[in-house]
Amino acid sequence: EQKSWKAAFNVMETLINHGYEAVIVGGAVRDLLRGHLVHDVDVATNAHPEEVKALFSNTADVGIAHGTVLVIHKLSPIEVTTYRTEGQYQDHRRPDEVKFVSSLSEDLKRRDFTINAMALTIHEEIIDLYGGKEDMERHIIRAVGEPTKRFKEDALRMLRAIRFSAQLGFQIEINTLEAIKKQAEDICFIAKERIKQEFDKIFISRYPKNAFLHISNSSLSQFLPGDYSHYEAWECFKPNGKSVKGWAFLTLLQPNHDASILSQLKCSNSEKKYVKAVVEAFQLLNDGGWTKRDYFDYDVDILETAYEFACQLNKNVKAPASQYDIVQIKSSLAIQSQQELAVSGQDLIKWSGQKGGPWLKEMLDRILNEILENRLSNSTEQIKEWFLREHTH
Numbered sequence: 001e002q003k004s005w006k007a008a009f010n011v012m013e014t015l016i017n018h019g020y021e022a023v024i025v026g027g028a029v030r031d032l033l034r035g036h037l038v039h040d041v042d043v044a045t046n047a048h049p050e051e052v053k054a055l056f057s058n059t060a061d062v063g064i065a066h067g068t069v070l071v072i073h074k075l076s077p078i079e080v081t082t083y084r085t086e087g088q089y090q091d092h093r094r095p096d097e098v099k100f101v102s103s104l105s106e107d108l109k110r111r112d113f114t115i116n117a118m119a120l121t122i123h124e125e126i127i128d129l130y131g132g133k134e135d136m137e138r139h140i141i142r143a144v145g146e147p148t149k150r151f152k153e154d155a156l157r158m159l160r161a162i163r164f165s166a167q168l169g170f171q172i173e174i175n176t177l178e179a180i181k182k183q184a185e186d187i188c189f190i191a192k193e194r195i196k197q198e199f200d201k202i203f204i205s206r207y208p209k210n211a212f213l214h215i216s217n218s219s220l221s222q223f224l225p226g227d228y229s230h231y232e233a234w235e236c237f238k239p240n241g242k243s244v245k246g247w248a249f250l251t252l253l254q255p256n257h258d259a260s261i262l263s264q265l266k267c268s269n270s271e272k273k274y275v276k277a278v279v280e281a282f283q284l285l286n287d288g289g290w291t292k293r294d295y296f297d298y299d300v301d302i303l304e305t306a307y308e309f310a311c312q313l314n315k316n317v318k319a320p321a322s323q324y325d326i327v328q329i330k331s332s333l334a335i336q337s338q339q340e341l342a343v344s345g346q347d348l349i350k351w352s353g354q355k356g357g358p359w360l361k362e363m364l365d366r367i368l369n370e371i372l373e374n375r376l377s378n379s380t381e382q383i384k385e386w387f388l389r390e391h392t393h
């Protein structure tokens with residue numbers, strides 16, 4: 001994002017012109033070195049939050065407890081964070097309170113991995129105290145400092161290392177990986193919501209298999225909800241930018257397609273609903289293929305996803321022959337939605353002279369199936385005729 005870079009440089013310039021230090025830090029520097037500009041550009045400074053707020057007309061206190069002020073620059077909002085350490089770690093989690101420090105080097109020291117611990121000056125020089133540039137070139141994820149100590153401080157870093165291995169396709173350096181194995185159990189201290197966020201990122205990453213291989217091999221799998229023994233299956237997973245697709249795939253890889261992992265990792269109701277539909281459609285396809293009614297019941301996206309997974313996980317899937325066929329078959333159905341049905345429950349009550357009840361839904365369902373199977377046309381007259389005939393039997 002060119003705009004956020006321009007904005008960040010403007011913000012740095014203002015801070016520097018007022019006698020403060022300011023540099024770009026973290027993921028933006030990492031991604032710049034990879035030739036990617038698609039990132040939030042974060043600024044670090046020795047100015048304290050109140051001082052930052054005094055310099056810019058439009059700011060928001062988004063992360064003030066962590067020393068972060070959001071400067072709402074006209075080109076793009078920029079997070080400006082005061083140099084800090086993380087104070088005392090409790091329960092192997094990042095603390096909520098922070099301690100401001102005066103030097104950039106102290107700020108870089110608390111960062112998780114060497115590739116995330118570089119800074120870029122306004123003169124476009126890289127400040128690299130931990131060999132991040134070399135690790136970038138050699139495609140290595142390496143903890144800053146002593147890895148076991150860093151993971152003891154904050155166990156989420158283990159999962160972050162794994163997530164970066166999936167996003168970047170980098171290797172986790174051997175001592176860093178050993179430390180993950182050693183400290184794996186500490187992942188229990190981390191809030192499920194934060195674990196979910198890392199999974200969401202893994203699901204849209206380029207190399208998800210890297211992540212699940214590490215989760216499986218590091219014994220993190222023993223302390224996380226879910227089963228990771230089928231990590232090889234991720235080799236053929238095609239991320240589509242929506243993490244929910246990954247949740248569906250992970251659910252299919254569970255014994256009996258058990259979806260309890262979704263609740264355990266705090267997925268939303270809409271995510272659960274989507275996964276449930278994909279799993280159902282997947283199973284229907286595996287046990288004999290889809291009926292017209294199945295094509296009617298599920299959205300194209302659900303059918304396509306279930307079909308893709310079925311082809312990947314099951315050698316002999318029955319029709320449709322291709323993704324194109326799904327749209328084709330679905331659009332050639334006699335009706336596309338329940339609302340198009342030419343009769344309502346009210347009509348059936350009127351024609352039969354009976355009171356409403358469970359029979360109504362059952363009958364409407366049968367009518368729908370008859371129409372979808374082209375045994376009955378969707379006209380009120382014809383449906384009435386069919387209904388009266390069926391009803392008197």
Ligand code: ATP
Binds near residue numbers: 112
């Ligand atoms: P992305 O935004 O793609 O997730 P990022 O590197 O920007 O990647 P953030 O979570 O936004 O990651 O954090 C910004 C920076 O803060 C990181 O690059 C890293 O330097 C530091 N950081 C974040 N989380 C931790 C942590 N748990 N321990 C130590 N440093 C961290």
Ligand code: MG
Binds near residue numbers: 027040
């Ligand atoms: Mg970021």
